[in-house]
Each structure stands twice: as structure tokens, then as C-alpha cells.
Amino acid sequence: MSERAYYRNLQEYLKALEQHGELVRVTRPINKDTELHPLVRLQYRGLPEAERKAFLFENVVDSRGRSYDIPVAVACVAGTRSIYALGLKCRPEEIPQHWADAYARPIQPVVVDKGPVQEVVLEGEYLNQQGLDLLPIPISTPGFDNAPYTSASQWITKHPETGVFNIAVYRGQLKAPRRLGCHVNTPHHGLRLHWLRYRELGIREMPVAVVIGSAPHLIYTAVAKVPVDVSEYDIAGGLAGEPVELVRCRTVDLLVPAEAEIVIEGVIPTDAIELEGPFGEYPGYMARRGPTFFLEVTCITHRRNPIYEAMLSQMPPSESSKIRQIAQQGVVRRVVEQELGLRDRLKGVYFPESAGSFGVCVVSFKKEKPDEPMQVLEALHRRRVVSKLAVVVDDDINPSDPDAVFWALAYRMQPHRDVRVAPGVATALDPSIVPPWAEKDALASEKLEAEASVLLVDATRKWPYPPLSLPTREFMEKAMVLWKELGLPELHLKEPWFGYPLGYWTEEEQGEAALAVQGRYYETGEKFKQSGRKTL
Structure with missing residues (x-):
């Protein structure tokens, strides 16, 4: 197989994180229901961003004493801006241009006959007996969440008429071995728009695939606000510089990444909704329960040795606030620069x-x-x-x-x-x-x-302003030399650190300032006495 420039899958990417010192492996038993998310949460409440890491939990258990063969990765795609940049194979300062290039040069996906994501296929009676319980889905907000929820789950749907794919990240409440909730938090998101169109056409079931664990460019694109007539697969291809390889699902008419870790196939009824929540959400508060969509699972496929990917959301800062920050900034840049x-x-x-x-x-x-x-x-x-x-x-x-x-x-x-x-x-x-x-x-x-x-x-300023009330650059730069000679603490200057004109400043005023630093300020005082004194 030829050498590829971009990561083939999540596991290859995790190796790169480890090589760069950005991954913490935890080998001791960790309870996914009570310990996993709180442990990762601590770094967002107690460490600066530069010291935060991605985590890989290799010995996962739950509150019922079960052990899982599937490791759990958290904060691995956007734990920090540096981690996000590694996910794009670029430097942090190159992220905006990387996104601009992807939108300018999208690459359509290619369909392949088979892929690692379907090395293991689970359907039929297995789904009734174990189904989603196979997966080590963590509880994100222990003490408040009412169930484990998928958090880095990429929900894939297809418009029933145009065939355009939509990929977006939504939470999914684990409700039963073959039933998963789906919360779409605004009325203008792709899955909901597709669901409404299926319903309008009288189609009672909307096919859905939920991807858990992929090369990072896919989830980056799923979080971005891609125009509704553009497929996230195309933009992801642009980010990677090569097409995303897709395979056909086993039980629904959809295409999913061939190199993904896990795929949950199923249908969302268009004639029924049910309660979901509460769940800790990105504004920093618990989202209350309410009626919403649910997925009826028809098949689960995965690699022989998959890794489950979770995302830390809830109170900002978090992994979700970082991935959203970068995506939102990219949207605004496109609006301002292009539109x-x-x-x-x-x-x-x-x-x-x-x-x-x-x-x-x-x-x-x-x-x-x-x-x-x-x-x-x-x-x-x-x-x-x-x-x-x-x-x-x-x-x-x-x-x-x-x-x-x-x-x-x-x-x-x-x-x-x-x-x-x-x-x-x-x-x-x-x-x-x-x-x-x-x-x-x-x-x-x-x-x-x-x-x-x-x-x-x-x-913004509506008219010319006087200069900033800081010493001009000449004097601040000389002061910096003096500061170093005195052995004072290292400086971390923030803008503005010197004064500059903003359009309203006369030559006379500038001349007076020049006299002042020469010690000739009495000349200005005498001038004011001669020309500026008024008798009251």
C-alpha cells in the first residue's frame, strides 16, 4: 500500500500524539461511570492550556464490575490548540489557512469494497442481548447525568432528494442495548432538516449511521458549520489533501469511513419522539430532559481491536469548546474575507x-x-x-x-x-x-x-482620536534594555505596550512633547503664559 500523507485512522493519529508527548496512557483500572471524565476534567480546571494532554484509558471498568476490551480516548482531537494542529498535521498558526485551503479545494470521497470498520459485524439476536453494552460509553457528568452518553459521535444522514450527506456531532443517550437517544440543539442543524424532509415525504424511517472514532479531520469537519449543500466528506478530503475512503453500511443506505473504529447503524422514526436528558452541556449547565429523536439500532460494526473515542464537553473550557472555537473562527473568517x-x-x-x-x-x-x-x-x-x-x-x-x-x-x-x-x-x-x-x-x-x-x-473609533497615553515606542524599547540590565523578571508584553497616534495630534503638541523630554518644558509654560492666559 502506498504511503499516505494524512493519518489513516484514529489509532495512527494516537501514535503521533504519543510521539509528540501529547498523550497520557492510563493502565490502571478506571471506572468509566465515576472516574474517567472527572480525571480528565481536572486538567481543565487546574492546568493552563499548554500543559493539558490527551488521555488513553486502557483498562476500563464500570460500576457493575464489568471490564471492557475496548480502550477509551478522551481529549485527543482538541484537548488543546496544539493537539488540534497535530490533528491537521500543521502548526497552530497554520490552522486558519489549512481550513481556507480545504474550502477552496474540496476533494470528493471514494467508495471502496471493504474496510477495517467492518472486520466485526454484529446484528440480529446479539443486538438484543448485548448490543450497545459492548461499548465503554462513559458518564460525562457523574452525579447529574442520567446515563452514559456518546459525546464524540458523528451522526451521518443523507438528504432524501439531493443525496447530499450531512455529518454532525450530537450527544446520544444510551437507553437500551439497541436504542440510542439523539439530541439536536438548534432547529437549523442538518440531521433535523433531513428528518423533517423525510417526514414531509411520508417516509417513516430515516437511515442513520453513527461513527465513533476516526481520523481527526472528520470530526473537525463535523463540528464546523459547512453549508447545507456541501458534504462534510468533501471538506474533510480537502483538509487531508486526499479523498476519504468510504464503505457501504450493512443495513442502511449510507456510506461511512472505511477506517473508522466503530459504526452504529440504524433508523430514526419520523413519526415518534421520546424523552432524552438531562446531560451536562457546553454552556456550563445541565441540559434538561425533553422529547427528541431516538435511533433504533440495526447493526454494529467495528475494527478487530477498536478504540472508543469520547469528547470532554460540559463546563468550558473543555475539548468541545476548543474544537468549536477553531471551527467558528474559520466560519467568520470566510464570511469576512470572502463574502x-x-x-x-x-x-x-x-x-x-x-x-x-x-x-x-x-x-x-x-x-x-x-x-x-x-x-x-x-x-x-x-x-x-x-x-x-x-x-x-x-x-x-x-x-x-x-x-x-x-x-x-x-x-x-x-x-x-x-x-x-x-x-x-x-x-x-x-x-x-x-x-x-x-x-x-x-x-x-x-x-x-x-x-x-x-x-x-x-x-470602532468613529473619528480621529488623540494618541494612546503610553510612552512612545522609542522610550519603551530603551526601557526594555534597561529592564534586562537590571535583571528584572522576564516580560510578556501585551498590546498595546507603547503609545501611537490615532489621527488627532498637532505638530505643535508633538513639538511640546519633544521639548519636554529635553528638559525644556518651561518654554512651553512660558508660551502658554503669553498666549493662553485669560482674565476671569
Whole structure:
């Protein structure tokens, strides 16, 4: 077999993580119901991002005393930005361009006759006796979750008329050996749109395949907001630089990655829903129970020695907030650079993980026309990529520095003039939209839209400003030399670290400043006495 540039599968990728010192192997018995997620959670509450790792649990047990032959990998695709970059085989700073290239040059998948994901096929009576219990599905929020839930599960559906595939990551509640819940948290996600179309056509069952464990580019694409008429398989191919190899499912008319670890095949009824939840979700709160879709399992296939992949979500920061942050920033970059044509003037995009990488977005770019900031904000609103607060700042503001952003909000905008309240993006996972006891029927999600709103804030300068009140660069650079000579602690400078003009500063004022540093400030005082004194 010829050498491939990209990872063939999850296991090959995990080896790369280990080679780079990014993987922790745990060989002692770990209870998937009470210990596994809490252990990984600790690094997100107690370590800086640079020190966090991916985990591979090789000796998994449960609260009923069962042992599993299948290891569990957690935080392996987006535990940190560096881990995510390894998943793309690029440097962290190259991630945005890697995504841009994938959208510019998508590669369609190829269908192969067979693949490792179907080395073991389980169907018939086996599903009734063991079925999904084969899988070491962890409990993500012990003490609050009501069951194990799949968390890195890629749900694959196909539009009944166009045949376009959709792949998205949804949680799946383990309900029975052959029944899995499916929660879709907004009314505009692919699976729900496909389900509605099947229902409109009078088709009682929608075929579904759930992929667990794959080369990382597939789950990266599944989290991204790919246009509805584009297949995630094509974009994943663009990320890898080669086509995704697919095999046909055994019991449903779908195509799945041939090199995946595990695939759950089944159907979602279009004439019935049932209760699901509660489950700890990415806004940092427990998502309440409510009626939603469920999958009836028809077949399980897997590699001979599969690895189960889970994702750490719940309270941010988490693995899910990191993978969502990078995906969302890519969407905004495409909107600003391609749709609005501001490619050369975009400085940065930032989604704070503390806001779930969805609630708040800050865009920094060089404004040339007064109406450009609101054009950017309205474009983001149309694309539904931010749920609560979208802010545009000037290109001298670092969008990822909250101090700089708060400074811009305080002194570069006026709420009555520069803030617009627009209809928001509703998600039943946001407890601020409606009380937790309100109905959140999957069929009535649109009702939430009327209760959601988003702030669009233009925090750019509206006219020339005086210079920043910091010493100019010349003096700060000399001070840095002096600092080092004094043996003071190493500096980590944040922008802005020197003053610069912003359009409103006269030659006279600059001349006075030059006199001051020469010790000739009395000359300015005398000038003021002669020309500026007024008798009251």
C-alpha cells in the first residue's frame, strides 16, 4: 500500500500524539461511570492550556464490575490548540489557512469494497442481548447525568432528494442495548432538516449511521458549520489533501469511513419522539430532559481491536469548546474575507471559550468606511454563528485580549448609537432564553427563536482620536534594555505596550512633547503664559 500523507485512522493519529508527548496512557483500572471524565476534567480546571494532554484509558471498568476490551480516548482531537494542529498535521498558526485551503479545494470521497470498520459485524439476536453494552460509553457528568452518553459521535444522514450527506456531532443517550437517544440543539442543524424532509415525504424511517472514532479531520469537519449543500466528506478530503475512503453500511443506505473504529447503524422514526436528558452541556449547565429523536439500532460494526473515542464537553473550557472555537473562527473568517471581500484588512477573530465558543465573538479589522463594522456584524448575524454578543473592533485591538476589548467597549462606542439588538440564535441548551421547566419539544424549537436576541456592537473609533497615553515606542524599547540590565523578571508584553497616534495630534503638541523630554518644558509654560492666559 502506498504511503499516505494524512493519518489513516484514529489509532495512527494516537501514535503521533504519543510521539509528540501529547498523550497520557492510563493502565490502571478506571471506572468509566465515576472516574474517567472527572480525571480528565481536572486538567481543565487546574492546568493552563499548554500543559493539558490527551488521555488513553486502557483498562476500563464500570460500576457493575464489568471490564471492557475496548480502550477509551478522551481529549485527543482538541484537548488543546496544539493537539488540534497535530490533528491537521500543521502548526497552530497554520490552522486558519489549512481550513481556507480545504474550502477552496474540496476533494470528493471514494467508495471502496471493504474496510477495517467492518472486520466485526454484529446484528440480529446479539443486538438484543448485548448490543450497545459492548461499548465503554462513559458518564460525562457523574452525579447529574442520567446515563452514559456518546459525546464524540458523528451522526451521518443523507438528504432524501439531493443525496447530499450531512455529518454532525450530537450527544446520544444510551437507553437500551439497541436504542440510542439523539439530541439536536438548534432547529437549523442538518440531521433535523433531513428528518423533517423525510417526514414531509411520508417516509417513516430515516437511515442513520453513527461513527465513533476516526481520523481527526472528520470530526473537525463535523463540528464546523459547512453549508447545507456541501458534504462534510468533501471538506474533510480537502483538509487531508486526499479523498476519504468510504464503505457501504450493512443495513442502511449510507456510506461511512472505511477506517473508522466503530459504526452504529440504524433508523430514526419520523413519526415518534421520546424523552432524552438531562446531560451536562457546553454552556456550563445541565441540559434538561425533553422529547427528541431516538435511533433504533440495526447493526454494529467495528475494527478487530477498536478504540472508543469520547469528547470532554460540559463546563468550558473543555475539548468541545476548543474544537468549536477553531471551527467558528474559520466560519467568520470566510464570511469576512470572502463574502465581504475584506481579506487583507482582517486582523483576527476570537470566540472566548468561557462563552462556549458560541455566545461571544470579537472581530478585529482595519476599517476604511463608516458602515463596514455594521456590515460585518449583520453578515455574522445572517450566518447564525454567534448567539449573544458580536463585537467589531479596530485593527489595533487584540480580539483575544479581554482587557483590550473592554477598553474598546468603554471608550470607542456609545450604546445608543453603536449597539443594535437583533433576533438571536435559539438553543434549548441556553437556560437564559426560557425557564428550565418550559417545553423544549424538538418539533417546536422555533418557538425559542422569539425569546432569543443578540447584541451587535460597533466598538470602532468613529473619528480621529488623540494618541494612546503610553510612552512612545522609542522610550519603551530603551526601557526594555534597561529592564534586562537590571535583571528584572522576564516580560510578556501585551498590546498595546507603547503609545501611537490615532489621527488627532498637532505638530505643535508633538513639538511640546519633544521639548519636554529635553528638559525644556518651561518654554512651553512660558508660551502658554503669553498666549493662553485669560482674565476671569
